[in-house]
Structure formats: structure tokens, C-alpha cells
Amino acid sequence: MGRTMSFYDLRDAMAQPGCPVCRLMAAAVEHYLDTLLWENVNDAGARQQIRRARGFCNQHAWQLVAGGSSLGAVIITRDVLQNLLRLLEDAGFQAPAVSLRRRAKHALEGRRPPPANAQLVAQLGPQAPCPACAQAETTEEVLIATLVEGLLGDDGLLPAYRASEGMCLKHFRQALSEARSPAVFEALVDVQRTKWQQLVEQLSEIVRKEDYRFRDEPRGEEVGASLRAIAALCGPRASAK
Amino acid sequence: MSRHISFHEVKGALALEGCPICRLTAEVVERYLDFMLWERVTDPDLRREVRQARGFCHEHAWALVRAGASLGIAILLQDVLQELCTALQDSTAQQTGHARRSRRGIRGLGGSRPAEDVVNALSSQLEPQGEQRCPACVQRQTMEDIYLDVLLDNLVGKDNLAAIYQASDGLCLPHFRRAVRRAHSQEILEALLQAQLAIWQRLVQQLGEVIRKNDYRFQDEPWGEEAGAWLTAIATLVGPQPRRGTK
Numbered sequence: 001m002g003r004t005m006s007f008y009d010l011r012d013a014m015a016q017p018g019c020p021v022c023r024l025m026a027a028a029v030e031h032y033l034d035t036l037l038w039e040n041v042n043d044a045g046a047r048q049q050i051r052r053a054r055g056f057c058n059q060h061a062w063q064l065v066a067g068g069s070s071l072g073a074v075i076i077t078r079d080v081l082q083n084l085l086r087l088l089e090d091a092g093f094q095a096p097a098v099s100l101r102r103r104a105k106h107a108l109e110g111r112r113p114p115p116a117n118a119q120l121v122a123q124l125g126p127q128a129p130c131p132a133c134a135q136a137e138t139t140e141e142v143l144i145a146t147l148v149e150g151l152l153g154d155d156g157l158l159p160a161y162r163a164s165e166g167m168c169l170k171h172f173r174q175a176l177s178e179a180r181s182p183a184v185f186e187a188l189v190d191v192q193r194t195k196w197q198q199l200v201e202q203l204s205e206i207v208r209k210e211d212y213r214f215r216d217e218p219r220g221e222e223v224g225a226s227l228r229a230i231a232a233l234c235g236p237r238a239s240a241k
Numbered sequence: 242m243s244r245h246i247s248f249h250e251v252k253g254a255l256a257l258e259g260c261p262i263c264r265l266t267a268e269v270v271e272r273y274l275d276f277m278l279w280e281r282v283t284d285p286d287l288r289r290e291v292r293q294a295r296g297f298c299h300e301h302a303w304a305l306v307r308a309g310a311s312l313g314i315a316i317l318l319q320d321v322l323q324e325l326c327t328a329l330q331d332s333t334a335q336q337t338g339h340a341r342r343s344r345r346g347i348r349g350l351g352g353s354r355p356a357e358d359v360v361n362a363l364s365s366q367l368e369p370q371g372e373q374r375c376p377a378c379v380q381r382q383t384m385e386d387i388y389l390d391v392l393l394d395n396l397v398g399k400d401n402l403a404a405i406y407q408a409s410d411g412l413c414l415p416h417f418r419r420a421v422r423r424a425h426s427q428e429i430l431e432a433l434l435q436a437q438l439a440i441w442q443r444l445v446q447q448l449g450e451v452i453r454k455n456d457y458r459f460q461d462e463p464w465g466e467e468a469g470a471w472l473t474a475i476a477t478l479v480g481p482q483p484r485r486g487t488k
Contacts, residue, residue: 054414054478055414055478055479056478056479057479058479058480058482058483061475061478061479062475062479062482064475065471065472065475069451069471070471071451071452071455073471073475074448074451074452074455074470074471074474075452077448077471077474077475077478078445078448078449078452078474080478081441081444081445081448081474081477081478082445084414084441085438085441085442085445088434088437088438088441089438091430091434093424093426093427093430093431096425115422115423116421116422116423116424116425116430117421117422117424117430118422120421121418121421121422124414124417124418124421125418169295169325169367172367173364173367173368176360176363176364176367177360177364179355179360180354180355181354181355182336182339182354182355182356184355185336185355185359185360186333186336186355189329189332189333189336189363190333192329193326193329193330193333196322196325196326196329197326199322200319200322200323200326203315203316203318203319203322204315204319206311206312206315207312207315207316207319210312225315226306226310226311226314226315226318227306229314229315229318229319229322230296230302230303230305230306230314230318232322233295233296233297233302233318233321233322234296234297234298234299234302234303235299237303238299238303238483
């Protein structure tokens with residue numbers, strides 16, 4: 001059976017700590033941001049996309065400058081801010097779209113009236129998703145599909161998956177919704193249950209060894225389980241600045 | 242005019258770097274997480290909230306990490322993972338039953354696909370339950386609304402904060418959007434827009450200066466207040482970098 005590049009990327013990532021899908025998505029975003037900064041800052045299409053998204057999301061905006069100051073990041077953020085300034089220059093007050101009666105009722109009940117300035121609020125919001133998130137999402141879809149399709153069969157990913165730390169909760173849910181056969185569904189659930197049970201046991205061991213009666217026992221594989229549990233539930237820590 | 246303590250908190254935060262609401266709510270969340278880890282780990286209500294939310298959001302889960310917190314984190318997250326394991330066990334039993342019924346021909350279809358109701362039930366069990374959100378996000382949002390209203394209510398009138406606000410780094414874009422939504426009079430919106438416009442114009446000028454000084458003709462000129470503008474601009478658009486927690 002012919003295998004795609006993603007299959008081998010996944011197999012390699014499964015030998016590393018943490019969720020393999022998260023790891024490969026992070027690598028894809030890193031590559032995208034690098035290319036943007038060094039090759040595409042003056043690309044009209046990329047700039048338009050970033051302007052419409054009102055810049056990047058919090059995580060990817062900080063990742064953009066993780067390597068230090070760059071002229072590219074300054075050019076991009078100035079462009080977004082200039083665009084926002086134009087919106088403010090043309091802005092005017094827009095009362096909440098409710099009747100006078102309802103506004104009086106809100107005032108009598110001491111409640112804040114419904115949102116005002118709806119048009120300006122909408123214009124200031126993203127008109128498109130964060131471009132790095134969009135890139136990550138495309139990679140994510142390909143990886144999940146590859147994992148589910150390549151899990152079973154000769155030379156499938158199952159042994160590597162079984163030996164890995166398993167997927168994070170979000171990607172496990174996505175993989176389940178892509179599972180097209182009971183065998184794949186059962187394999188996914190079986191491996192993930194084993195991983196989570198191991199983690200629960202390690203967390204129990206941390207709790208036990210905090211007891212004064214057992215606190216002198218040497219630490220074993222439970223060291224770091226609190227961090228692995230966080231990563232298992234919500235993905236890896238964002239890359240450092 | 243008597244002022245509430247939040248007024249003085251907002252005023253104090255305006256004198257410091259960055260979005261004042263981000264700064265104040267980060268402090269609130271930090272106190273909340275500290276209090277939770279050291280005082281409330283065995284509180285049944287909190288444990289239920291955390292279980293139902295399926296833990297914390299990404300930002301606040303990693304913000305839990307601090308010296309000496311591994312026991313608290315282990316207790317809270319063991320609880321969540323145990324509940325998830327139970328959901329997996331239940332779905333395995335249901336799927337086995339479904340496969341057996343399919344083999345016996347009780348259900349003509351579905352032998353080659355996992356039972357849709359089993360997959361759907363498991364997927365929804367793995368998600369946050371009901372309306373429950375990350376408990377730290379709930380806390381943050383409550384305080385954000387309070388601080389934003391204090392800022393807006395004091396942008397006009399006697400001894401207002403407009404001048405201090407205009408001299409500050411201003412609100413970040415996400416908080417500015419929420420402030421615009423909560424500005425319920427023309428006077429307040431105008432004061433807010435005027436100040437924010439001045440702040441962003443200042444920042445755009447500083448960014449222009451950074452770009453100019455990257456030109457080989459001017460690169461030997463000394464750097465002034467524009468030196469940190471590239472970081473201020475990022476924080477203005479998306480808020481500060483989340484606290485990373487400590488090992």
C-alpha cells in the first residue's frame with residue numbers, strides 16, 4: 001500500500017513525547033511563520049489575508065516575534081493597525097437596537113442595556129481566521145485522516161501509536177469522528193484508554209507519595225505526570241519566547 | 242466624588258505598561274489559581290466544575306504550573322481523566338454490544354462502521370458538559386466586565402481618566418472591542434475613540450520609525466521610544482503573552 005509523507009511524519013512523531021498531531025501541527029505553523037517573515041512579507045495576498053484577520057491570534061502573534069525583532073513583523077503589524085485606524089476615523093455612535101421600553105426596563109432593573117455600536121464592533125473583529133490557525137487546521141485535517149486510514153493493516157501505525165504517549169483530548173475526539181470502521185474505533189479507544197489509565201495511575205502515585213508515610217520512597221515514572229496530564233487534556237505548552 | 246476600589250485599580254494600571262484590563266484580570270486569575278491550588282483542591286463544588294469543564298482551557302491549564310503545585314494539579318486532573326476513562330469503558334461495552342447485535346443480524350446495517358450513536362455519545366462525553374466553561378475563564382470574564390465598566394464610566398465627567406488613558410498604552414484590541422460594545426452614550430464612545438485613535442496613531446508612527454531605521458541610510462541613528470514598539474504592537478493587537486507557568 002502506498003504511503004503519504006504524512007504517514008511517515010506521524011510514525012516519527014509517535015516516537016517523540018506528547019500528542020503526535022500537536023507536534024506536527026506546531027512544526028507546520030513554525031514553517032509557515034518562517035516563510036511568511038522571510039519570503040512573503042510583501043506578498044499582497046498574504047497581507048490582505050492578515051489585514052482581514054486583524055492580525056494573528058494571541059498564540060501565533062507572539063510566536064511571530066519569538067525569534068526576536070524582525071522588520072517583517074513590524075511591517076505586518078503596522079499595516080493591521082493602520083487599517084484599524086481608518087475604521088476609528090469613520091466611526092460614530094450607534095445606540096443599541098432595542099425599543100425605548102426595553103431600555104427603560106433594563107435601567108429600572110439595574111442591568112446594563114444590550115450591546116451598542118454593533119457595526120463598529122463587528123468591523124473591529126476578525127473578518128477571516130488567523131492565517132496561522134488556518135494553516136494548522138489544514139495540516140490537522142490531513143494528519144487525522146492519515147492516522148485513521150493508516151492505523152490498521154500491514155505495516156500500519158498501530159504499534160507506533162501504542163508505544164506513543166497517545167493523542168491529546170481534542171485530537172482524540174477528532175480521530176473518533178473520522179473512524180469509519182468498528183476496528184479502527186476500537187483500536188483508538190483501546191490505546192487511548194490504556195494511556196489515560198497509565199496517566200491516572202501515575203497521578204495517583206504522586207498523590208500517594210505526598211503522604212508523610214511514603215514520601216521517602218524514590219520517585220519513578222510518575223515524575224512529570226502533572227505536566228503530561230495537562231498536555232493530554234489541552235495540548236502542549238505554547239512555544240517559548 | 243467617592244470612588245470604588247476598582248477605580249483606583251484601573252487608574253493604577255493605566256500608569257503601567259500594556260492594556261490595563263489585561264494586567265488587572267491577569268492578576269485576578271493568578272490569585273484565583275493560587276487560591277484554588279492551595280485552598281480549594283478538595284472543595285466538591287470546584288471539583289465538579291473542573292470535571293464538567295473537562296479541565297481548564299489551554300492558557301489556564303498551563304498557568305497552573307508553578308512551584309509546589311504538582312499535588313494540586315495531580316488531584317484535579319486525575320479526577321478529570323478518571324471520568325474520561327469511564328466514558329471510554331462505557332463506549333467500549335456499547336460498541337461490543339452493537340457489534341454482537343450486528344453479527345446476529347438484529348441490525349441489518351452498520352456492521353462495517355462503528356455505531357453512530359456510540360461515537361456521538363462518546364464524543365459528547367469527552368466535551369465540556371452543559372454550559373460549564375474553564376473556571377478561570379469564567380472568573381476572568383466577570384472581572385473584565387467590571388473593570389471595563391469602571392473605565393468607561395470614568396472617561397467623562399469631573400476628574401475623569403481620559404487624559405491618563407490617552408497617555409497610557411490603551412486597551413488591547415480584544416478589550417477595546419468589548420469596551421466599544423459597552424459604551425452606552427455618544428459622549429463615552431467619543432472619549433474612548435478619541436483616546437484610542439491617539440494611542441494607535443502614536444504606535445503607528447513608532448513602527449514607521451522602526452522601519453525607517455532599518456534602512457541602511459538611517460541605521461546608525463540612535464534608537465528612541467520606538468525601540469520596543471514591535472512588542473507593544475503585538476500586545477496591542479492580541480493582548481500580552483500568556484503566563485507560561487514555572488517548572
